[in-house]
Amino acid sequence: LTPILVRHRMASCGGLPLGGTSNARTSCKQPILFMYGSETGTAEGICHDLYSAACDGGYSATIAPLNQHESVGFLEATRVVIVCSTTGDGEPPENARKFVRWLKKKGHPQDLLAGIQYSVLALGDTNYNSFCKAGRTIDEKMQALGATAFQPRGDADEAVGLETVVEPWKAGLWASIPCELPEPSPAEPHNAETEESHANGLPSETAALPSPSRGTWSQQAPILLLHASQTGVAEEVCQDCYRTILAAGYPAVVASLTEFESLHFALARIVIIVCDSASDGKVPSAARKFKRWLNRPANPPTFLSGMHYAVLGLGDQTLADPFCHAPRLVRDKISDLGAKPFIAYAEADAGAGIEDVVEPWKKQLCDALRQLPSDVWEQSTTIPAADPTSPDSSSSSLLSPVNSFSASLSAARNDAMANTPMILETVLPADSPSSSSKLPILFLYGSETGNAEGICHELYAAACSGGYNAKIATLNQYEGAGFLQASVVVIVCSTTGDAEPPENARKFVKWLKKKAHPENILQDMQYSVLALGDTNYAAFCQAGRFIDQKMRDLGATAFHTRGDADEAVGLEAVVEPWKERLWASMPTRALPNPPADHALPPVVTVDPPASPDRGIGESPSPEPV
Missing domain, CATH: 3.40.50.360 (Flavodoxin domain)
Structure with missing residues (x-):
């Protein structure tokens, strides 16, 4: 479950559990960008420790996985700190592979990263080949593209204990980053709201919108946009909706529907889902886990009663039968669990052109958001109703x-x-x-x-x-x-x-x-x-x-x-x-010793396979492992 960047505009620093941005004090510099590639959570944990220390020390800071380099403004950053591990096969972690592939592209100008100062902490294990290969590759590629290392790379070995390298590297990091944040002038006290509206250049009419963007994840409710895409079209439409909502001044999170658990979908107050169907009419792979979760018998009928949702379905009537089966299923299940729609469900047919449906639907989003009751924007402090049959x-x-x-x-x-x-x-x-x-x-x-x-x-x-x-x-x-x-x-x-x-x-x-x-x-x-x-x-x-x-x-x-x-x-x-x-x-x-009236799971007597070394469903000569 990969954390994603939570785009909050905040007047004070607060460590965000899923990634985020802090703006502890006004700064004429770009924030320090902390990025991680993590397979088991170790690199992510170290990076979050650094981010928290930066917040506590008064730095403006942003944190996200390396794969989100585009959405966090990597190319516009002036100072970047990267913590990245290497898998046992010498590959970068899953949440860093997109970034590494991007670095390796041959079409980049040699001075692409000339404005970036950076440092890399590489994690590895000398019990495996290609020790710290991912971190070393990132370091070398960034230097080749013109970036300047303000602190030498650290190569930490899990075989002997990461802390022998990590702790000295962290101490050297803070010694190498001068604090360049000016204190607010006593004559002109800091006004986060005024400064933010000017800095963002938002149109004047957005001042009348609700202001859920103030505060931390635990205090305010960002809009959650999720996409399940078989061809990439649903993702593109969802990203477009996300940009529209941000431009209107709302806080928002965008991610694949596969990330619903890490984003605590059940606690979300406002959810927008863009979903298509596979060519055979079935649920796309990105939505299958979500479908299973919705269908769990332990979910009470009021499970999502605090949620307001919108669903946009994409399909192609010439390919899939039934048309838009997956988004209809998502809509129906969410509604069955108590969630309320704040905008009418819509379906776009790729065979006829989706623009005629998608564009009007997108324009309705901000109008519909404005009409939501003010209490919807307050982050829920209560947990969705549990199964009433469950004890405390x-x-x-x-x-x-x-x-x-x-x-x-x-x-x-x-x-x-x-x-x-x-x-x-x-x-x-x-x-x-x-x-x-x-x-x-x-x-x-x-x-x-x-x-x-x-x-x-x-x-x-x-x-x-x-x-x-x-x-x-x-x-x-x-x-x-x-x-x-x-x-x-x-x-x-x-x-x-x-x-x-x-x-x-x-x-x-x-x-x-x-x-x-x-x-x-x-x-x-x-x-x-x-x-x-x-x-x-x-x-x-x-x-x-x-x-x-x-x-x-x-x-x-x-x-x-x-x-x-x-x-x-x-x-x-x-x-x-x-x-x-x-x-x-x-x-x-x-096995327990159950009472006579207690039914155990079904026991069926089936003849075993001919060979005890062959698995059920396995061919006689499987490929070697």
Whole structure:
């Protein structure tokens, strides 16, 4: 879940949890631009520490991922600080690759970055090849394009401890950046509102608009614009709406619909969604995880009752049947959960030309925003209504399985400052007939589009309803979820089109690859893996197969054959049989002793595959991992 830049105009500095801009005092200089490329969160954390220190020290500052270099005005910046890690394969992190590709373009003039002073902190691990390659590439390319390093690059090694380089580098950074911020004149006290309106050059009529842009994320409600685009058109239209709204003086955030969790969609007061449909009429990949989230049974009917929304659907009647299926589904589900439209839903047909619908709809946006009640602009201090059947979260450590599951989902929604999914856990009462003295079943997932996450949550919900002690988390959260202490582990993991594990599984895979592990580190663990892939791409199910093999190598025992599900022919052809066999194969030491009237998850007896070493859905001769 990648944080994005929150475009707030602020009169005072405040650390923004998702990225942002501070303007602690008036300055004749451009703000310091802090940018990061982070795979596991370490580089992002260091960069946020630097940003917070800059705010506390009175600097004007901006922070964002490297991929957002265009939207944060990288080319206009005068002083840039970059913290970037390198993946185990020597590649830049996912949220830095677009920036690195841009730096490598051959058409740039040699003096493109001549006005920028910068410094780079590179993070790496000497246990892997290409130590600090991403940070070094950025440093070299920026110098080649005319930028000037005001502080030498730091290369920090995780193998010996990052802090041995990071701390001295940080101290040298502040020593190298002179404080050039003039104090406000006593005779002319600082007036942030007046200065801002002049600086932005906004038209006079915007003075009558609501002023939600004052304050921090926790105090005011920015407009959330989300796009789900199969061809890029929906993204382009959404970005255009975003620019229109900014020009009218409103604070706004724009992102892919895949980022809805990191932006705390459930807490948003004003949401604009531009969505198209795939050529086959199905939901675009960027909206699939969102669709699953909307369809979760734990969502109460009033879940989004504090939200005002607008949806613009894009489609092509000559290609997709039904027309605009995806945006209609999004509109209907949001409405079913209590959200209220503030502008009429519209559909644009690419076959006939979208401009006739899109342009009038965009013009209506600002008029509709002006007509919203003033209380809508106040950031909600209350959490969306939880499931009324859920007990109070303060006593949720000993809950019935069903209510514990609902309460856990509610707690995850309420954790509005978290940048990663919450680890959910169901613990049965100690005196329950269904209680077990064993560690809970640990469900872990690595998911790029939401499919693996959705399947894993379904398994977790079934376990909770069936009386199991259970816990669920992303693979990257393996340490916090107690992976090494778990006795039974179920993993669902997809593989990206580049044959890489998903971003929320890469830290775990990197850990598995380490050479220093004892051969029997996982000898007390029983596990099973469901791998998702697509035979249209090379290295089908490589991430899941690799996890399966490495866990065996480290001493774990597979209690259930791996499943290899192919999206090209339909995941369910493998997923459903694999799930049935999972419950039939579950180790007895993790099974509860349920009362006679308590139904366990369905147990189906299915003959095992001919070869115990071959996964369900796997071809006789799979490609090597």
